[in-house]
Amino acid sequence: MRILFDLGHPAHVHFFKYVIRNLEREGHQVKICVRERESIVKTLLASYGYAYENLERNTPGLLNKAVTMIKNDIRLFKISQKFDPDLYVSMTSPYSSQVSKLRGKPSIVFTDSEPTGLILSLTLPFTDAVITPINFKKDLGKKHVRISGFKESAYLHPNWFRPDPGVLDLLGVSKEEKYTLLRFNAFDASHDIGIKGFSGDDKKHLVRELEKYSRVFISSETQLPADLEDYAIRIPPHKMHDVLYYASLLVGDTQTSTTEAAYLGTPAVRCNSFVGPDDMSNFVELERTYGLIFNFADPDEAIGKSIELIQRPDIKQEWAVKREKLLQEKI
Structure with a gap:
C-alpha cells in the first residue's frame, strides 16, 4: 500500500513517527508532506531519518490561509500524481482530504480539538473517517470514530517512550x-x-x-x-x-x-x-x-x-x- 501523510506541527511528527516506521518495516511505501509552520518539524523528521516533500507554509490571517489552501491543494495534487497514494492520513488537514476526494482515494483524519470548527468544515465533507478521543464534545456524524485514548499515547506510552537521563x-x-x-x-x-x-x-x-x-x-x-x-x-x-x-x-x-x-x-x-x-x-x-x-x-x-x-x-x-x-x- 502507498500512504501519504500530511504533517503541519511537531506533534504530528511524534504522533505518526512509529506508525510510519512500522508501515515501512512491513513493506508499505510512505510519502511525507510537510506544511512548515516552524522549522522544528523538519528538524524532527531529519533526526528520525525521514525524507519529506514541502508544502506551502501556513501564515496568519484568514485571507492568507485561504490562498495557502489553494496553493497546497495544487501542490499536493501534483505530488499525488507522481506518488499515487492509496490512502491519505493527517491531523485534520483540509489539503490531503480535499485532494483525496478529487482523486477518488480514501482519507483518514485525527483530531482532539473541538475549536477547530473552520478546519473541520473544510475537511469533514471530503474525508472518510474522523477519529477523536471518546469524550470529544462534538458529534461529527456517521464518519465519526471515537477511541478511548489520546493521541499522545501513540508516542509517550511506556511501550514506545524510554526517557534518556543524559x-x-x-x-x-x-x-x-x-x-x-x-x-x-x-x-x-x-x-x-x-x-x-x-x-x-x-x-x-x-x-x-x-x-x-x-x-x-x-x-x-x-x-x-x-x-x-x-x-x-x-x-x-x-x-x-x-x-x-x-x-x-x-x-x-x-x-x-x-x-x-x-x-x-x-x-x-x-x-x-x-x-x-x-x-x-x-x-x-x-x-x-x-x-x-x-x-x-x-x-x-x-x-x-x-x-x-x-x-x-x-x-x-x-x-x-x-x-x-x-x-x-x-x-
Whole structure:
C-alpha cells in the first residue's frame, strides 16, 4: 500500500513517527508532506531519518490561509500524481482530504480539538473517517470514530517512550535538582484566533517566583523578552520529551505539551482563554478524572498554583500513581 501523510506541527511528527516506521518495516511505501509552520518539524523528521516533500507554509490571517489552501491543494495534487497514494492520513488537514476526494482515494483524519470548527468544515465533507478521543464534545456524524485514548499515547506510552537521563547533562542539572519547564504558545493557528495566554509581564512574574524554588527553562514559539532570553532552553528538539519527563513541573499556555506532561507523570498548569465552560474535552478529563493537570483562565491563579506545586516535596511520586491510572484506562 502507498500512504501519504500530511504533517503541519511537531506533534504530528511524534504522533505518526512509529506508525510510519512500522508501515515501512512491513513493506508499505510512505510519502511525507510537510506544511512548515516552524522549522522544528523538519528538524524532527531529519533526526528520525525521514525524507519529506514541502508544502506551502501556513501564515496568519484568514485571507492568507485561504490562498495557502489553494496553493497546497495544487501542490499536493501534483505530488499525488507522481506518488499515487492509496490512502491519505493527517491531523485534520483540509489539503490531503480535499485532494483525496478529487482523486477518488480514501482519507483518514485525527483530531482532539473541538475549536477547530473552520478546519473541520473544510475537511469533514471530503474525508472518510474522523477519529477523536471518546469524550470529544462534538458529534461529527456517521464518519465519526471515537477511541478511548489520546493521541499522545501513540508516542509517550511506556511501550514506545524510554526517557534518556543524559538530557540532564545537556541541561546542566543534577538528578536531585528541581527544574520547571515553561512552554509558551504563538497562538497563530486558525483555531487560536482571539485566544490569549500569558502576557509578557505574566511570563516575567512566573520566572521570578519559580526560580526561588527550582531552575527555570523556557520553550517559546515566539521571541522572548530580552530579559528572559537567558532562560531559553537550547537542546535538540527530539530531546524535549526527555526534558518534560524529568521536569518537576510544566507551566504553559499551550495545549499538546500539557497532555504530554500528563502522559509522562509531570504536574502541569495550563493557562489560556480556552479554559472555561467550553474548554476542550481532553483537558477537562485530564483534570477532573485523573487530577494530572490544572486548567486556569486567570494568569494570577495559574501562577499561584504553580508556586504551590513546585514546593511540594513528593509530587512526582504522587503523579506517578495518577499516571499509572491513566495508562491502565486508556489505549
